[in-house]
Amino acid sequence: MKKEKIKRLKDAGWKTGTVQEFLELTDAENALIEVRVALFEAFQKIRKEQRLTQKQAAKLLKTSQSRISKMETGDPSVTLDLMIRSLVTLGANKKDFVRIFK
Amino acid sequence: MKKEKIKRLKDAGWKTGTVQEFLELTDAENALIEVRVALFEAFQKIRKEQRLTQKQAAKLLKTSQSRISKMETGDPSVTLDLMIRSLVTLGANKKDFVRIFK
């Protein structure tokens, strides 16, 4: 119940505190969501900067268009592992993660 | 063959370029390793700052001492997911990850 709501709310511009209180998240749960959101937003940004469709990105990353879509919509079946591996494959380095989390 | 070597080499103070060339890593593989190293070093640092033994940390994180050890030694069976979830459970927030990757 929690997870599906979160992205929509964040995207709708709700303040963190408000979302956290509304969904009764612990600090750790909230931090984890912020990290996830930062990563999937970064991924979509990079893909679009490189003018790739999800299908093209899928080929590069040796996965399927559907998983790319799930990554960008914050689907709970997508792990931080997959997002980070995808980001570095598209060219992100350690330094870029500083910006991603800033 | 690659993965086991990496931590030791990095810990021994080798420069990134050198390790990367020696192990014939792609940029993406190298970036991923740098991210992993940053995370498991950060985890150990936080655990020690909080004066927790691996056993105590394991209880907090609802896992086992052996997995904590694997996390800190960069065992390949440990995912970025687990490391990031553990870090936020010990109190790290998005902002802390800026420092971790800097």
Added chain:
DNA sequence: TTAGTATATGTCAGATCTGATATAGTGTCA
């Protein structure tokens, strides 16, 4: 309207991860 392109959603078998357990190694103290 239809066709074409891009993205989103549902499902699942096979791959990978994880907590748990056992055990080994290391350091310290008496």
Added chain:
DNA sequence: TGACACTATATCAGATCTGACATATACTAA
């Protein structure tokens, strides 16, 4: 020396993830 605390390593059943596929939805152009 032995006992104890801490950490490292090996193994594996059950849990979770992932690529692939099917299908749906959204948008554009003719």
